[in-house]
Amino acid sequence: MSTSASDLPARLRAALTVAGFTYDAVAELLGPSAHDALARNETTPGLRRTQGGSPLETLVRLFLLQTPVGLAEAQRALPDLVDRMAAEGLLEQTVGEVAARLDVRPYAADGRDLWVVSDLTPGLDGGPQVVGTDHVLGISPASTSLAQLTIREPFGRALDLGTGCGVQALHLATHVGQVVATDVNRRALWVTRFNAALNEVAGSIDVREGSFFEPVADERFDLIATNPPFVISPATGERLVYRDSGLPGDRVVEDIVRAAPSHLADGGWCQVLANWAVLDGRPWDERLAPWIADDCDALVVQRELLDPSAYVELWLKDAGQHGAPDYLVRYDTWLSWFEEQGVEAIGFGWINLHRTGPGASRRTFLDWPYDVEQPIGPAIRAWGDAGSVEVGADVRLVVREDVRQETVGPVGAEDPETIVLRQQRGLRRARQADTVEAALVGACDGELSVGQILDAVAQLTDRDAEQTRATYLPVVAELVEEGFLTAARP
Numbered sequence: 001m002s003t004s005a006s007d008l009p010a011r012l013r014a015a016l017t018v019a020g021f022t023y024d025a026v027a028e029l030l031g032p033s034a035h036d037a038l039a040r041n042e043t044t045p046g047l048r049r050t051q052g053g054s055p056l057e058t059l060v061r062l063f064l065l066q067t068p069v070g071l072a073e074a075q076r077a078l079p080d081l082v083d084r085m086a087a088e089g090l091l092e093q094t095v096g097e098v099a100a101r102l103d104v105r106p107y108a109a110d111g112r113d114l115w116v117v118s119d120l121t122p123g124l125d126g127g128p129q130v131v132g133t134d135h136v137l138g139i140s141p142a143s144t145s146l147a148q149l150t151i152r153e154p155f156g157r158a159l160d161l162g163t164g165c166g167v168q169a170l171h172l173a174t175h176v177g178q179v180v181a182t183d184v185n186r187r188a189l190w191v192t193r194f195n196a197a198l199n200e201v202a203g204s205i206d207v208r209e210g211s212f213f214e215p216v217a218d219e220r221f222d223l224i225a226t227n228p229p230f231v232i233s234p235a236t237g238e239r240l241v242y243r244d245s246g247l248p249g250d251r252v253v254e255d256i257v258r259a260a261p262s263h264l265a266d267g268g269w270c271q272v273l274a275n276w277a278v279l280d281g282r283p284w285d286e287r288l289a290p291w292i293a294d295d296c297d298a299l300v301v302q303r304e305l306l307d308p309s310a311y312v313e314l315w316l317k318d319a320g321q322h323g324a325p326d327y328l329v330r331y332d333t334w335l336s337w338f339e340e341q342g343v344e345a346i347g348f349g350w351i352n353l354h355r356t357g358p359g360a361s362r363r364t365f366l367d368w369p370y371d372v373e374q375p376i377g378p379a380i381r382a383w384g385d386a387g388s389v390e391v392g393a394d395v396r397l398v399v400r401e402d403v404r405q406e407t408v409g410p411v412g413a414e415d416p417e418t419i420v421l422r423q424q425r426g427l428r429r430a431r432q433a434d435t436v437e438a439a440l441v442g443a444c445d446g447e448l449s450v451g452q453i454l455d456a457v458a459q460l461t462d463r464d465a466e467q468t469r470a471t472y473l474p475v476v477a478e479l480v481e482e483g484f485l486t487a488a489r490p
Helices: 008-019 023-039 044-049 055-064 071-077 082-088 141-149 167-172 186-198 251-263 284-291 308-318 327-341 377-386 435-443 450-460 465-481
Strands: 091-094 097-100 102-109 112-119 155-161 176-183 205-209 221-226 264-279 296-306 343-355 363-367 397-399 403-408 418-423 430-433 485-487
Touching: 008 055, 008 082, 008 102, 008 112, 008 186, 023 044, 023 055, 023 102, 044 055, 055 071, 055 097, 055 102, 071 082, 071 097, 082 091, 097 102, 102 167, 112 167, 112 186, 141 167, 141 264, 141 377, 155 167, 167 176, 167 186, 167 221, 176 186, 176 221, 186 205, 221 251, 251 264, 251 284, 251 343, 264 284, 264 296, 284 296, 284 363, 296 308, 296 377, 308 327, 308 343, 327 343, 343 377, 377 465, 377 485, 403 435, 418 435, 430 435, 435 450, 435 465, 450 465, 465 485
Parallel strands: 155 176, 155 221, 176 205, 221 264, 296 363
Antiparallel strands: 091 097, 102 112, 264 343, 296 343, 397 485, 403 418, 418 430
């Protein structure tokens, strides 16, 4: 492969644009059924929908369905590019046919049409296809999750740690002045440079080779986003760089979380998509708490908990090893190793660090497998902002616009049996409230201080005002922490 400094990315972009090879156009062409089937790695419905021979259909068959197309069709879809792309390693020519050697995939992000080059998807249609050790993973559920998690606001500098195909760097380039993308895999670096040029952001992304933070020693960033090779697997001598760190257990995540604060500017964020081991008899949050530096607030959300067998099946299939001759041996070896390590389950979720300075003490560990709003990045930012609100009797607060109150009780009853405050956006939290808490939240419109509201509620309910303040000011702090109440604008 030659470097992406050539004119190939620009010429390929022009051809893809003329063919209308965008995410929305592909989804419309395939229709919901075939599109969903492709997401499950099944190509037959898509092949049935793309038999017309148009440039768009040819590109879908060639790159997404990974089936050879006729040379004439390929040349119509990629005019004057087939020979060049074959020379650069993106295509392979045989007599009268062209096949893809790399995936070129349309991607909709931040209101733009992008294209992402990566290695071909392994295991299409259930067939075994063992990936190479330097495999460059394309757009995946994990990369999409990190993109939705990442805070999108103007930043000076950002680090995409373990960039892979560069999809996070493409996102970051839309709102960050300088993006540094690092990886230990040289093929991944070539792909990232190609993708940056293909999407006309090469000047915004500094691509560097090296392991973890080595390429950015002594540098600081306003934002670090990383989907590291977090798969927890036994050391069998094999290593797929895109998913296996080479470190034991969940050590790679621990090392990143411990090291990241020294690379964060004041007020900077590190957002990690991660796995962690849940060990027999030990709460998961208790294991992770010591990883977090004293100068960072932390919001850690466990989104999913997988038992070891489901976890092993997931990652063996991900590598195209399902159905391979040694599949059962690999499966059994992995499960035996989990048993030896005392791994009861594997947690999957988000680790968000906010460098707020010495003495930072906010530690929120949330087991939250429920539906959330996407993108979730704004809710993470709002959680960070809540840390700067000093809750006291004099503070003025407002209830978040999306909060709704639900009541349950017998028809005609004077008072409800249960009151629930529920968020419609963000994490969509809910909490049960008593009548004082509900009245307090309902009155928070920024006009009166919390102390004034509590005094009024105490008078209306015939309670002691001082005791009401003492009881409910900690509750107000919880409501701010959980995002039900926010600081009123001056």
